[in-house]
Amino acid sequence: MPDQVSNEMLDLDELKTQRASVFHRQLGREPYDLDEAWDFARSNAERRGMAATLARAKATGNTVAIPRAGVAHWDAQLELMRTLSAAGAGVVPITVDSLTRSLKFEDAAKALAQSTPDRSVLNGYPLLAHGVERTRELISAVDRPVIVRANAIDLRLVAETAFASGATGFVSGPMYATLEYSKLGSLEVSIPNWQYIFRLMGEYAAHGVPIVEDAIGFAQSGTCSVPSLMHVGVVLDALIMAGQGVKHIVPYQMLQGHVAQDVAGCIAVGTLTDEYLAKLGFGDVRTYVASSDWNGAFPARQPDAYGLLAANVLACAIARTPVNYVKTIEEGIGVPTAAANAASIRFTRYLTHLISRQATSLLSPEVEFELELNLMEARAILDAVLDMGNGDPVRGSISALATGVLDIPFSPNVHVRGNVLPVRDADGAVRFLDHGALPLPAAALRIEAERLASRRARSGSGELSYQDVIDDLSFLEFEEPTLPEGGDPHS
Structure with missing residues (x-):
């Protein structure tokens, strides 16, 4: 094992050296000016910060519904985000396309050129192809905090662009990206890439821009797993994040259709994350538990999909999680429409409101x-x-x-x-x-x-x-x- 792979905080000068290398190697340009990025991101976070939104939800016992969504064209992405905001999403997403996540920036730019407001050639928003200025316009045009969703071993430039553009939330980490999404990648390689991102987050936080990071851990993709094992990955991701200065973490629980076990899992993952953060000296980190809809195959029939959403909302509402990541009634048939996303958000918010009033009485032995x-x-x-x-x-x-x-x-x-x-x-x-x-x-x-x-x-x-x-x-x-x-x- 290389001696340098550890949880020790990355030296700031080393981060600057790595930034220069990554930007020159992957984009052939100088890094973004961090002082300028912090100035923009700070003013944006004051109006629409994800950390403040989740902190209010946790303090009041409410739940923030957050969808997953992203399309290639700028106009269509803006319309999508506004539709989700109007439906009651507390945070709106920008899901990054797979070509950008795979560092195929030129291919993503070509696909963007072929996309229209009515037809997305990509399975998400090509963040680097749009660039910082255009994405700042997008984020400034909505009245909700924005989370950028992506998953890969190397998302350093995606994170740089997301934060400079005003996103105050980010998704994934080394455990999930490496062990659930990669065939050949190793933790020895991926952890330093993610430490770069987390150290960058820490610098943004130190300059008045708190950024929320999801700790997904070993949330099984497409199958099931024992909740305790999934939580081990969440806690390890959280400890690696905190080691680089991340101050706001979302421990993640994937719901699996057994209500009592799902409720217990939501409670346990928060307990474990707080416990081990404190044990390793990171007691100043704030956590906001997220429940997430079933990560496997969804029913193709909409009534059945509503039923599965309802089972997930039931567990989330009883556990009083501050975050609920919401899939849609069209999850089982393809890329969901904006209307299906909005309907799923409205349904989730209504049922959460109904059940959460009875949460204590629904806890069981x-x-x-x-x-x-x-x-x-x-x-x-x-x-x-x-x-x-x-x-x-x-x-x-x-x-x-x-x-x-x-x-x-x-x-x-x-x-x-x-x-x-x-x-x-x-x-x-x-x-x-x-x-x-x-x-x-x-x-x-x-x-x-x-x-x-x-x-x-x-x-x-x-x-x-x-x-x-x-x-x-x-x-x-x-x-x-x-x-x-x-x-x-x-x-």
């Missing part, structure tokens, strides 16, 4: 059970990772991944052992079928086995297998029961 199990498992893994790094989360993560002490299921990344298998119990909560080399306490493993026993009995063979894991991919699908010919649907 099952939520408490899931919470205690979640905390027990996550703490055991996190403590082992930190021990392997002698208290350093970066060094610990790299060493633990190499030995399987840190492991996740279904990863596309070649550096992940992938010996962990999740499966749902008879009620739909996600458990460890195989925990690999994760250092879980014996008490937790006993509880996991007990909770899987009823499904084992129901399977007929008495044992759960990889086929059960595959079958669980369609857990949230719903098919109408088949009636016998001539049967009465109301009988």
Whole structure:
């Protein structure tokens, strides 16, 4: 492991040296003038800052609904953002296209030239092709804070452009971008790239521009995972962010369709993040838990999609999370329209308002059970990772991944052992079928086995297998029961 890969804060002179190298190598130009960028971003953040918006929500027990959306053409992106704002989104997104995320800036510019307000050739907004001045006009034209959404191992220029343009929120980090989204990337390479971004955020914060960063961790893409394991990645991302001076972090919980476990997960991820930030000396960092709609396949039928959104909102509202990342009723059929995005935001806000009034009465002993199990498992893994790094989360993560002490299921990344298998119990909560080399306490493993026993009995063979894991991919699908010919649907 290279000696320089650690959680030590990047020296400011080294950051300046890296900035010059990155801009010259990838764009052939000088870096943005930070003094000028801070002046613009500071005045913009005073009017529409994401940190202030989330702080108010957390203090008052409210939830900010945030959609995902982005198109190529400037006019269409502005119309999209205004539509989402009018629907009640507390923060509006700029989702960056995949060509820009892949550093194919010239290709993105060519695709932008072929896009129109009615036809987006790209799957998002080509941030660098539009540039700082044009994106400042876009952000200044809406009355909400703006979060830039992207995910890749190297987003340094995307982050530079986003912050200089006035975005006060950013998404992703090394754990998720590397281990869930990359095949060949390593933490040794990606963590320094992300430390550059987080150090830049820290400098913006020091100059009066607080920027919120999402800690997504090991939120499984397209499948399910045990919540405690997902939270381990969230906490490690948060510790790496805080190590570079990030002061506002959004711990992320992906909802999976089991209400009690989802509620407990929202509570646990906030508890764990605050606990380990304080333990490593970052007690001044503010956190705002985000619940996120199911990350797997969405129903194609709109009524079913509304039902899945409702299950997610229910858990979010009971847990009183300050943030809810909202997918749409068209998620299962393609790129959602602005109208579908707006309808989903309105639906989410209404149901959140309705349920949150009853939140305390809806907490149950099952939520408490899931919470205690979640905390027990996550703490055991996190403590082992930190021990392997002698208290350093970066060094610990790299060493633990190499030995399987840190492991996740279904990863596309070649550096992940992938010996962990999740499966749902008879009620739909996600458990460890195989925990690999994760250092879980014996008490937790006993509880996991007990909770899987009823499904084992129901399977007929008495044992759960990889086929059960595959079958669980369609857990949230719903098919109408088949009636016998001539049967009465109301009988």
